Amino acid sequence: MVSIKDVAESAGLSVATVSRALNGHPSVSDDARERVQAATDSLGYRPNVVARSLRTHRTGTIGLVISDVLNPYFTELARAVEEEARELGYSVIIGNADERADLEDHHVRGLLDRRIDGLLVSPADGRSPMTLEAATGPTPVVFVDRWIPGVDVPVVRSDGRTAIADLVDHLHSLGHRRLAIIAGPAATTTGRERVDAFRAGLAVHGLALPEEYVGSGDFQAESGRACTERFLNLPEPPDVIFATDNLMALGALDAIGARGLRVPRDIALAAFDDIPWFSHTDPPITTIAQPTAELGRVAVRALADLIAGSPASSTVLPAHLVVRRSCGEPAQQGSHT
Amino acid sequence: MVSIKDVAESAGLSVATVSRALNGHPSVSDDARERVQAATDSLGYRPNVVARSLRTHRTGTIGLVISDVLNPYFTELARAVEEEARELGYSVIIGNADERADLEDHHVRGLLDRRIDGLLVSPADGRSPMTLEAATGPTPVVFVDRWIPGVDVPVVRSDGRTAIADLVDHLHSLGHRRLAIIAGPAATTTGRERVDAFRAGLAVHGLALPEEYVGSGDFQAESGRACTERFLNLPEPPDVIFATDNLMALGALDAIGARGLRVPRDIALAAFDDIPWFSHTDPPITTIAQPTAELGRVAVRALADLIAGSPASSTVLPAHLVVRRSCGEPAQQGSHT
DNA sequence: TCCGATCATGTAATCGTTTCCACGAGACGC
DNA sequence: GCGTCTCGTGGAAACGATTACATGATCGGA
Structure with missing residues (x-):
C-alpha cells in the first residue's frame, strides 16, 4: 500500500507539505501542489482514513x-x-x-x-x-x-396520535364497534403511544378497549399472526384489527387467510406505517403513513x-391516515348528501 | 477518553503487558491479568479500534x-x-x-x-x-x-435457469402462448441470464420471443410500470408478463391495475425473487425463489x-419455481385423470 | 540598508495500539 | 556452580496520517 511518505519522496517534498497540499491548506505553492498531484496520480495514492482518524x-x-x-x-x-x-x-x-x-x-x-x-x-x-x-x-x-x-x-419522530384518532373516527363511521389492536412491545415508546392514542380515540366515541382486544406483539410478523388467531378464537371476535406496524399486519393477513376469512367482509384490518406493498395486497390496506x-x-x-x-x-412530524379498502367501503358511497 | 496508557498506570504495569493481557497472550502472569482486569473495569476502558487497526x-x-x-x-x-x-x-x-x-x-x-x-x-x-x-x-x-x-x-450466486425453464413449462401448460419479459439491465449478469433462459425455455416449446415482448427495465418499480404499459399498448398484448425482479413486478401490478385489468383473468404475471408480500398481493404471485x-x-x-x-x-445454488395464482388456475383442476 | 512580516517548507511530536527485542529472575541439567 | 532455557515484563519502534513550531527566503516600508 502506498503511503503519504512514498508520495513525498516521489514529489521531492516533505510529508508535511504533501499533507497540506492534499488538504487544500492555503500556504502551499502552486509548484508543490502540482508535483503532489502528479505523484498521487502516478502512484495511485489513497489516504489511509484509519491513520487520519487516529490523529484527528x-x-x-x-x-x-x-x-x-x-x-x-x-x-x-x-x-x-x-x-x-x-x-x-x-x-x-x-x-x-x-x-x-x-x-x-x-x-x-x-x-x-x-x-x-x-x-x-x-x-x-x-x-x-x-x-x-x-x-x-x-x-x-x-x-x-x-x-x-x-x-x-x-x-x-412522527406523532401518530391525531392520525390514529382519524382512523378510529373512520372505523366508527363505517359502523365498526368492536375494535382490537395488536400492540408493539410496551417497552417501546411507539408501542405505547399507539395503544394510548387508540384507546383515547375509542373513548371519544364512548367505546372501551377491553383487555382481550389488546394483543401484545413485538413488531414482527409472527406475533401479528399469533395475536390475530387469539382474537379470532374469542367468543366475540373483533370487527376490526389495527396492527401497529406493517409486519404484524402481514402476519394478521396470514392468520385471517388461513381461516378462510376475507378482509374486509369478515373482519377489517388497518395498519400503522405505509409501504408500497400495501396498495397491492388483497385488499389494499388502510394505513397511517409516516413521513x-x-x-x-x-x-x-x-x-x-x-x-x-x-x-x-x-x-x-405529523403522520396521516391513508384510507384504502381493508376496512370496508365508505358508508357515504351511495349517498352523495 | 481513557487509553491503554491510563490502564497501565492504574494497574502498575507497562502498556505492553496490558496489551498482552487484553489480547490473551500466553505469557502474562495471572497476577498481571487480574490487575489489568480490575483496572479496565474500574476505568471503563474500551480499546480504540482505530489505533488497533492502524497497527495491525x-x-x-x-x-x-x-x-x-x-x-x-x-x-x-x-x-x-x-x-x-x-x-x-x-x-x-x-x-x-x-x-x-x-x-x-x-x-x-x-x-x-x-x-x-x-x-x-x-x-x-x-x-x-x-x-x-x-x-x-x-x-x-x-x-x-x-x-x-x-x-x-x-x-x-444462484442459477435461475432451470427454474425459469420450469416456469415457461408451467405457463405453456396453462395455455399461454404470448409470453413477454421485463428484463433487467443488459449489463448485469442476472439481467442477461434471465432473458436468455426465458428465450431458451420458449424455444423448447417452439415459441419465439419477439423483440417487442422484451421490455428493458432497470430492476426498479418504475421501469416495470413503463414496460407493462408499453406491452398493454401493443396491437397484440402478451398473455403473460414475466418480471425479472420483485420491484418491477410491483410496477407491473400498478400498471395493470391502473388499466382496470385483472390478474390473471386479463393478463398473467410472474416474477423473479420471492418475498413474503407476494403471498398477499391480489392475486398471490407465482415466482422463482432464490435461497x-x-x-x-x-x-x-x-x-x-x-x-x-x-x-x-x-x-x-439452485433457485426454484413457486406456483401461486397469478398465472391462472392449473388446467388439471377439473380433470383428475 | 535594515527590520519585521509573510510565505513556503521542513522537523518532529502526536494519536493509541501492537509487537520486536532486550533483560533479569528462576529453574534445570550436567 | 555454571551455562542455558523459559517466563514475565518493560522499552521503544512502528503504523500513516495531521499539525504546532522552527527556519530561511522574500518582500515592502521607513
Missing part, C-alpha cells in the same frame, strides 16, 4: 442502529439517512438490532468502539445498557422514531448540528 | 455493496450477511448503490479507503472502475448475486476464507 479524532462516519432491517419502514429510513449523510460528507454504518436488546447493545458498543462521530438510534426499549451509556456519553446521539423517556437526547424519509433526513441534520457543536432540537 | 492492518470489518436496499431481496441478503459475519467476528458496512454505477464506485472507494478486510459486492454492471480495480487489487473480493464476466473473483439467506452466508464464508489466505471457490 474524527472518522467522518455516523452510526445508525435500527430495530429491524427486514421492516420496509426502517429500510426506507436507512436509505434516507444514508443519502442525507452522504450529502453532508458522512458515511453511515448500519447496525440491525432485530428488535433484540442484546443485539442493540452489541451494535452500539461496536460503533462507539469504532469512534463514529455520532450515533442515530431507534432504541428497542430502555433495556440496552450501552444505549443509555451512549446517550450520556461524549458522542453525540440522536434518537429517531423511538426514544427513551427521561433520557435527555434530541428525538426525531419516513423526511424523518431520516431531519435526524441526520440534527446529528450533524450536534457534531458541529451547536445544540440540536427535537422534531415531531 | 486489520479492521475486523467487511464491506457489502448491494444494488438497492429498498429491494427486499437485497435486504434479506444483507441481513444474512451481517448475521454470518457477526458469528465469524466481523462487522459489516453496507453501501447502497441504488443501481447506479457512480454510487457503486463511491461506496467501493470509501470502503477500500476504510481499509476493510474484505469486500462483498453485487456489481451493477461492469462500468464501475473502482469495482474492477478492487477486484484485481490486494483486498479480498467476492461477488454475490451478480458478477462481472472475465474478472477472476469468486462468485456466489437468498443461504447465498449471503456462503458468500461471507468464502470471503472469510479469502481473508484467511486460503483460496475460495465459487458457489452456485
Whole structure:
C-alpha cells in the first residue's frame, strides 16, 4: 500500500507539505501542489482514513442502529439517512438490532468502539445498557422514531396520535364497534403511544378497549399472526384489527387467510406505517403513513448540528391516515348528501 | 477518553503487558491479568479500534455493496450477511448503490479507503472502475448475486435457469402462448441470464420471443410500470408478463391495475425473487425463489476464507419455481385423470 | 540598508495500539 | 556452580496520517 511518505519522496517534498497540499491548506505553492498531484496520480495514492482518524479524532462516519432491517419502514429510513449523510460528507454504518436488546447493545458498543462521530438510534426499549451509556456519553446521539423517556437526547419522530384518532373516527363511521389492536412491545415508546392514542380515540366515541382486544406483539410478523388467531378464537371476535406496524399486519393477513376469512367482509384490518406493498395486497390496506424519509433526513441534520457543536432540537412530524379498502367501503358511497 | 496508557498506570504495569493481557497472550502472569482486569473495569476502558487497526492492518470489518436496499431481496441478503459475519467476528458496512454505477464506485472507494478486510459486492454492471480495480487489487473480493464476466473473483450466486425453464413449462401448460419479459439491465449478469433462459425455455416449446415482448427495465418499480404499459399498448398484448425482479413486478401490478385489468383473468404475471408480500398481493404471485439467506452466508464464508489466505471457490445454488395464482388456475383442476 | 512580516517548507511530536527485542529472575541439567 | 532455557515484563519502534513550531527566503516600508 502506498503511503503519504512514498508520495513525498516521489514529489521531492516533505510529508508535511504533501499533507497540506492534499488538504487544500492555503500556504502551499502552486509548484508543490502540482508535483503532489502528479505523484498521487502516478502512484495511485489513497489516504489511509484509519491513520487520519487516529490523529484527528474524527472518522467522518455516523452510526445508525435500527430495530429491524427486514421492516420496509426502517429500510426506507436507512436509505434516507444514508443519502442525507452522504450529502453532508458522512458515511453511515448500519447496525440491525432485530428488535433484540442484546443485539442493540452489541451494535452500539461496536460503533462507539469504532469512534463514529455520532450515533442515530431507534432504541428497542430502555433495556440496552450501552444505549443509555451512549446517550450520556461524549458522542453525540440522536434518537429517531423511538426514544427513551427521561433520557435527555434530541428525538426525531412522527406523532401518530391525531392520525390514529382519524382512523378510529373512520372505523366508527363505517359502523365498526368492536375494535382490537395488536400492540408493539410496551417497552417501546411507539408501542405505547399507539395503544394510548387508540384507546383515547375509542373513548371519544364512548367505546372501551377491553383487555382481550389488546394483543401484545413485538413488531414482527409472527406475533401479528399469533395475536390475530387469539382474537379470532374469542367468543366475540373483533370487527376490526389495527396492527401497529406493517409486519404484524402481514402476519394478521396470514392468520385471517388461513381461516378462510376475507378482509374486509369478515373482519377489517388497518395498519400503522405505509409501504408500497400495501396498495397491492388483497385488499389494499388502510394505513397511517409516516413521513419516513423526511424523518431520516431531519435526524441526520440534527446529528450533524450536534457534531458541529451547536445544540440540536427535537422534531415531531405529523403522520396521516391513508384510507384504502381493508376496512370496508365508505358508508357515504351511495349517498352523495 | 481513557487509553491503554491510563490502564497501565492504574494497574502498575507497562502498556505492553496490558496489551498482552487484553489480547490473551500466553505469557502474562495471572497476577498481571487480574490487575489489568480490575483496572479496565474500574476505568471503563474500551480499546480504540482505530489505533488497533492502524497497527495491525486489520479492521475486523467487511464491506457489502448491494444494488438497492429498498429491494427486499437485497435486504434479506444483507441481513444474512451481517448475521454470518457477526458469528465469524466481523462487522459489516453496507453501501447502497441504488443501481447506479457512480454510487457503486463511491461506496467501493470509501470502503477500500476504510481499509476493510474484505469486500462483498453485487456489481451493477461492469462500468464501475473502482469495482474492477478492487477486484484485481490486494483486498479480498467476492461477488454475490451478480458478477462481472472475465474478472477472476469468486462468485456466489444462484442459477435461475432451470427454474425459469420450469416456469415457461408451467405457463405453456396453462395455455399461454404470448409470453413477454421485463428484463433487467443488459449489463448485469442476472439481467442477461434471465432473458436468455426465458428465450431458451420458449424455444423448447417452439415459441419465439419477439423483440417487442422484451421490455428493458432497470430492476426498479418504475421501469416495470413503463414496460407493462408499453406491452398493454401493443396491437397484440402478451398473455403473460414475466418480471425479472420483485420491484418491477410491483410496477407491473400498478400498471395493470391502473388499466382496470385483472390478474390473471386479463393478463398473467410472474416474477423473479420471492418475498413474503407476494403471498398477499391480489392475486398471490407465482415466482422463482432464490435461497437468498443461504447465498449471503456462503458468500461471507468464502470471503472469510479469502481473508484467511486460503483460496475460495465459487458457489452456485439452485433457485426454484413457486406456483401461486397469478398465472391462472392449473388446467388439471377439473380433470383428475 | 535594515527590520519585521509573510510565505513556503521542513522537523518532529502526536494519536493509541501492537509487537520486536532486550533483560533479569528462576529453574534445570550436567 | 555454571551455562542455558523459559517466563514475565518493560522499552521503544512502528503504523500513516495531521499539525504546532522552527527556519530561511522574500518582500515592502521607513
